[in-house]
Amino acid sequence: MNNNRYIRRANYYETDMMGIVHHSNHIRYFEEARILFMKNIGCDVMEMERRGIIIPNIDAYAKYRKPVRFDDEIEIEVKLTKFTGAVMEFSYTASFTDSGETASTGHTQHCFVNSKFKPMSLKHKFPEYYAKLKENISE
Numbered sequence: 129m130n131n132n133r134y135i136r137r138a139n140y141y142e143t144d145m146m147g148i149v150h151h152s153n154h155i156r157y158f159e160e161a162r163i164l165f166m167k168n169i170g171c172d173v174m175e176m177e178r179r180g181i182i183i184p185n186i187d188a189y190a191k192y193r194k195p196v197r198f199d200d201e202i203e204i205e206v207k208l209t210k211f212t213g214a215v216m217e218f219s220y221t222a223s224f225t226d227s228g229e230t231a232s233t234g235h236t237q238h239c240f241v242n243s244k245f246k247p248m249s250l251k252h253k254f255p256e257y258y259a260k261l262k263e264n265i266s267e
Contacts, residue, residue: 131168131264134161134204135225138196148195154232155188158220161204162236165218170260181254182241186215190234194224201225207266213251213258215239 136157144150163173173183196202202222210217216238222231240248250258 132165132206132266134164134206136160136202136204138198138200138202140198143198146195148197149200151190151192154190154192154196154222154234155236157202157204157222158188158190158206158218158234158236159185161206161220162218165206165208169264171257176254176257179254180243181248181250181257182243182245183238184241184245185236186239187237188234189236190220190232192232193230194232196222196224196231200231202231208261208264209235209266211261211265213240213249214247216261 134157138149138153142149142153166173176183201224203225205221205223207219208216209219217235218238219233219235221233223229224231240250242248250261
């Protein structure tokens with residue numbers, strides 16, 4: 129299994145009056161891909177939250193290149209592009225599985241906070257997560 133690829137089909141309810149997937153859903157697709165990526169590398173977001181690690185999104189961006197329509201299948205490639213222990217950034221490319229054409233690209237940035245929303249670094253408090261993320265940075 130490839131840790132950084134997520135395939136999904138566009139649902140009818142995700143489309144707008146123009147018959148294309150509403151732009152806000154691309155950010156959701158990116159999140160779905162990121163959550164699965166993190167789980168696959170041993171950083172399950174639900175488990176991390178149970179341990180007191182909250183990972184808020186502090187920046188999100190998407191560029192739309194080709195409309196996605198109902199029932200189109202897309203593959204989202206996610207890459208961890210930056211990780212400091214306190215902040216991490218991901219890049220995304222959503223492509224049509226049938227043609228390989230790019231539907232959208234984007235990035236998100238996240239930080240780590242405790243349950244009181246105080247910033248934290250994983251390096252000292254959760255070295256096992258720090259190591260897993262560090263070893264999965266894409267250049």
